[in-house]
Amino acid sequence: MSALWAPVAPGQLGTGELETGERRTGADRRTGRLRAVRTPAGRLPRAPFLLVLIGVFGLGMAGLLMLNTTLQNQAFASRTLDRQATELAYTQADLENQIDVVSAVPELARRASELGMRANPYPALLVVPSGKVIGPAAPVEGDELKSLIVYTPAEIAANKAEAKAKAAAKAAAKKAKAKADAIEAKAKALQAAKKAKVEAAKAKAAAAAKAKAEAAAKKKVATAKKAATNDKTTSTKKKATTSTAAGHG
Structure with a gap:
């Protein structure tokens, strides 16, 4: 240890304490004697x-x-x-x-129509839970209240397709009927032409027969006239001969 000595005046430390923390005695205060102080503690690193x-x-x-x-x-x-x-x-x-x-009510009506339900103008009331029916229950055909039927888009498309198919079928039937009528008219025309041809042939044959009959009649008449002329000539000759014979006699 190293001893450090320093003069300390009375009252310098205030309370009379040394730097080392020791308390000075009364004699030291009076005499002002120096004492050794301890080595100060080292600082932390x-x-x-x-x-x-x-x-x-x-x-x-x-x-x-x-x-x-x-x-x-x-x-x-x-x-x-x-x-x-x-x-x-x-x-x-x-x-x-x-x-x-x-x-919503329109949607409920549409769904009911889609399920095949129709409004009943003659409803009957069912009492629950007894199951009693009040009013006459009558089935419906489905077209009693057409204004209350709400068709779905699919049903509308189906109805349009059905109407289109009916119109096409009607047009096809009409066309087929017109074609059948045309065929029938053509057949009738052919039959009439054939009949007219037959009648014309008959008329021609009749005319030819008539002409032939007339020619035969004319020929017969001519033959008869010739025969009559011959008979007349023969008779005249006979008369002449008779007259001549009578004159000679």
Whole structure:
């Protein structure tokens, strides 16, 4: 140990304490005697303090980074959930609109018509749960109240197709009938022409027969006239001969 001596004036330390922390006695205060002080304690090395400070700073930065990352992830998740909530709200509104449309009276009438149900102008009431029927139950044909029938697009298309098919069938039948009439008229014309040809042939044959008969009659008449002329000539000759014979006699 090294001893350091320094004069200390009375009252210099204020409370009478030395730098070493010892309390001075009354005699020392009076005489102003010097005493040896202890060697001051050595300072702590700076490297561990810096390492601890760097570690604390690194841990703080890592914690801050993790906190920032966690907050960003939570913000992304929150935005995603908000977007999903908005989409679900729109989906819910769309479904509610669809429910309103489906539950509307015209839509119910259309669905009933699609299922083959028709309005009954003579309804009967069924009492539940007894099952008693009030009023006369009468079946319907389906066309009693045509104004209340709501046709679906498929039924409208089917009705149009059926009407088109009927019109096409009617036009085809009309065309076939016209063709049959034309064929029949042609057959009748051919038959009439054939009949006319036969009649013309008959008329020609009759005319030829008539001409032949007339020619035969004319020939017969001519023959008769010739025979008569011959007879007359013979008679004249006979008379002449008789007269001549009488004159000679």
